[in-house]
Amino acid sequence: MSEARLFKPRFNPAKPAFGILVFLLYLFLLAPLLIVFVVSFASNQYLSFPPEGLTLKWYELLPAESTFMNGMKVSLIVAIAVTFIVLVLGVPAALALDRFDFKAKAAVQSFFLSPLLIPSIVLALGMVLLFGPLELNNTYAGIIIGHVAITIPFVIRTTLMSLATTDTSCEAAARILGADSWTVFRRITLPIIQPGVIAGGVIAFIVSFDEAVISLFVAESGLPTLPVQVLRYVENSADAAVAALSVILILISLAVVVIVERVMGLRKAVS
Amino acid sequence: MTETKLSIKDLTKRYAAGLEPAVDRLNMEVEEGHLVALLGPSGCGKTTTLRMVAGLMDPTAGSIMVDGKEITHTPVNKRGMGMVFQSYALFPHMNVEQNVAFGLQMRQTPKSEQKKRVAAALDMVQLGHLGKRQTKELSGGQQQRIALARALVVEPTLLLLDEPLSNLDAKLRETMRSEIRSIQQRTRATTLFVTHDQDEALDMADRIAVMNGGLIEQFGSPTEVYERPRTHFVANFIGQANFLTARVGADTGAAPVGERYYKIDVDGFGQFGAVGVPGLTGSTHELVIRPHRLNVSLHPGVVGPESIAGTIERVSYTGDALAVAVRVGEKSLQAQLLTSSGDLPRAGETAYLSWVAEDAYLLPAPAKGLPE
Numbered sequence: 122m123s124e125a126r127l128f129k130p131r132f133n134p135a136k137p138a139f140g141i142l143v144f145l146l147y148l149f150l151l152a153p154l155l156i157v158f159v160v161s162f163a164s165n166q167y168l169s170f171p172p173e174g175l176t177l178k179w180y181e182l183l184p185a186e187s188t189f190m191n192g193m194k195v196s197l198i199v200a201i202a203v204t205f206i207v208l209v210l211g212v213p214a215a216l217a218l219d220r221f222d223f224k225a226k227a228a229v230q231s232f233f234l235s236p237l238l239i240p241s242i243v244l245a246l247g248m249v250l251l252f253g254p255l256e257l258n259n260t261y262a263g264i265i266i267g268h269v270a271i272t273i274p275f276v277i278r279t280t281l282m283s284l285a286t287t288d289t290s291c292e293a294a295a296r297i298l299g300a301d302s303w304t305v306f307r308r309i310t311l312p313i314i315q316p317g318v319i320a321g322g323v324i325a326f327i328v329s330f331d332e333a334v335i336s337l338f339v340a341e342s343g344l345p346t347l348p349v350q351v352l353r354y355v356e357n358s359a360d361a362a363v364a365a366l367s368v369i370l371i372l373i374s375l376a377v378v379v380i381v382e383r384v385m386g387l388r389k390a391v392s
Numbered sequence: 393m394t395e396t397k398l399s400i401k402d403l404t405k406r407y408a409a410g411l412e413p414a415v416d417r418l419n420m421e422v423e424e425g426h427l428v429a430l431l432g433p434s435g436c437g438k439t440t441t442l443r444m445v446a447g448l449m450d451p452t453a454g455s456i457m458v459d460g461k462e463i464t465h466t467p468v469n470k471r472g473m474g475m476v477f478q479s480y481a482l483f484p485h486m487n488v489e490q491n492v493a494f495g496l497q498m499r500q501t502p503k504s505e506q507k508k509r510v511a512a513a514l515d516m517v518q519l520g521h522l523g524k525r526q527t528k529e530l531s532g533g534q535q536q537r538i539a540l541a542r543a544l545v546v547e548p549t550l551l552l553l554d555e556p557l558s559n560l561d562a563k564l565r566e567t568m569r570s571e572i573r574s575i576q577q578r579t580r581a582t583t584l585f586v587t588h589d590q591d592e593a594l595d596m597a598d599r600i601a602v603m604n605g606g607l608i609e610q611f612g613s614p615t616e617v618y619e620r621p622r623t624h625f626v627a628n629f630i631g632q633a634n635f636l637t638a639r640v641g642a643d644t645g646a647a648p649v650g651e652r653y654y655k656i657d658v659d660g661f662g663q664f665g666a667v668g669v670p671g672l673t674g675s676t677h678e679l680v681i682r683p684h685r686l687n688v689s690l691h692p693g694v695v696g697p698e699s700i701a702g703t704i705e706r707v708s709y710t711g712d713a714l715a716v717a718v719r720v721g722e723k724s725l726q727a728q729l730l731t732s733s734g735d736l737p738r739a740g741e742t743a744y745l746s747w748v749a750e751d752a753y754l755l756p757a758p759a760k761g762l763p764e
């Protein structure tokens with residue numbers, strides 16, 4: 122009867138200690154976000170902490186701030202186009218890397234993943250110099266090409282991860298049952314690797330939407346994206362409108378992740 | 393009158409120039425409605441052969457004909473075959489019915505007929521009640537049946553099975569063996585079956601192609617490959633076998649199926665009887681005797697006028713059977729006996745071995761490296 126009590130665990134001091142450690146780590150990661158969140162409701166004249174009072178005026182100010190609205194429009198157009206292009210290029214590239222053996226395979230693989238390793242400031246400088254004679258500076262095409270270059274590694278990575286766990290005999294089975302290559306891709310391969318493709322697409326969208334360095338170099342004067350506008354705004358004025366904008370951006374990113382997680386199971390794809 | 397369904401001529405696959413061919417000028421004819429097992433150790437070319445027949449792999453040379461039509465270079469999706477993979481390869485994002493219906497959709501079968509045929513195929517594998525399930529909720533045996541239903545629902549020209557039982561546990565494997573066989577016989581689907589398991593091949597197949605090193609060593613019925621192995625490899629791979637070297641003497645008369653009885657001289661142990669193809673007199677051949685056909689006695693003269701004396705090395709008792717290893721000179725011979733309640737032989741004792749002529753088979757090709 123008292124058997125269960127015999128094994129009652131003693132108090133283990135490691136447990137609360139671990140809890141505190143995790144809490145501190147989260148605090149460390151999230152503190153800047155929390156401060157931005159608090160500051161966006163602060164009535165202080167200038168960007169500062171702690172708040173002197175509470176107000177919604179920074180949020181009310183946002184719709185009238187045309188630089189932000191224009192920047193938002195540019196960033197959205199760019200991010201949507203980048204997501205589309207990067208999926209169209211990245212998924213077939215990942216398929217080729219996974220399924221075929223060819224001579225330059227290792228070279229192609231490192232070429233596609235190299236933008237992750239090169240400092241983006243170096244990449245951005247190179248692009249400005251390259252885009253000059255091509256007349257791509259200050260154009261959508263220029264920004265989009267730049268963003269595709271830095272986001273394609275993510276799509277290839279996540280897609281390769283999904284491909285690595287798929288059973289290639291599923292594709293063989295479908296072909297034997299009469300499906301041509303395109304049907305196999307559309308009805309078998311793509312649905313199976315869908316989680317990786319979607320994860321790659323979401324990451325590409327967020328990275329592009331958030332990207333500042335390449336956008337600043339390539340299109341600062343002609344076609345400023347939202348991050349560029351935010352930088353400029355902070356340079357010139359020091360009120361909390363930027364904090365309010367940041368909160369809205371965080372909420373948008375969060376909403377995208379939550380919706381995708383709910384609909385497709387993003388966590389499954391990334392882990 | 394039986395018709396040839398599949399005919400393979402000089403089929404060769406070389407993965408890279410300079411490498412030994414994985415399949416080397418293989419020839420085979422499969423009759424309509426037969427189940428043919430491609431049996432051999434890993435690396436013998438059996439899976440490569442199957443994949444070339446399926447169209448998943450291009451042959452280096454040779455031809456494949458189905459129903460008299462050459463299909464060597466027909467694209468895989470135009471061959472109308474059905475295949476069950478070792479991993480089953482069920483589509484993970486489709487439920488059971490959708491999996492089975494896939495081949496019919498590719499053939500643009502009308503919806504109403506698709507429904508009927510999918511239901512019939514699932515009933516055939518006794519899983520009619522699981523149509524709406526997701527495939528990953530099913531057990532290994534159930535997945536295997538779904539894969540079989542998916543391959544058969546399209547009424548394939550050939551049914552190809554790639555080690556379909558190797559992922560199942562031993563008990564289930566036996567059940568599925570007889571079930572696959574009975575479904576195959578009911579549907580009369582001409583079937584190629586790749587396996588490395590000789591019991592599976594003997595139990596299920598109409599014909600067995602024993603493969604080794606990219607070649608077919610022997611193509612015949614299960615009893616032929618077991619009772620009348622053409623080569624040392626076949627005798628050794630199918631079941632257990634004892635090999636002795638025999639100098640073939642006089643032809644002593646006609647045995648059944650066109651074979652002859654011979655007097656033979658075994659390594660100086662005396663004169664014994666054996667059977668073999670005609671014309672062996674005067675040369676040296678390997679003699680094959682299955683362990684359970686070797687008579688063992690602890691007393692000389694009981695098993696026959698002539699016997700080979702040896703020392704019992706090891707006795708392994710498994711209840712109804714007894715495996716006895718007897719050392720005779722350089723060789724260790726395996727014998728298998730049914731147990732009785734009497735005295736059991738023990739290690740260290742002297743045993744006398746003999747056999748009846750019908751149970752000792754001389755391999756047709758002369759033994760290599762031995763004096764003629």
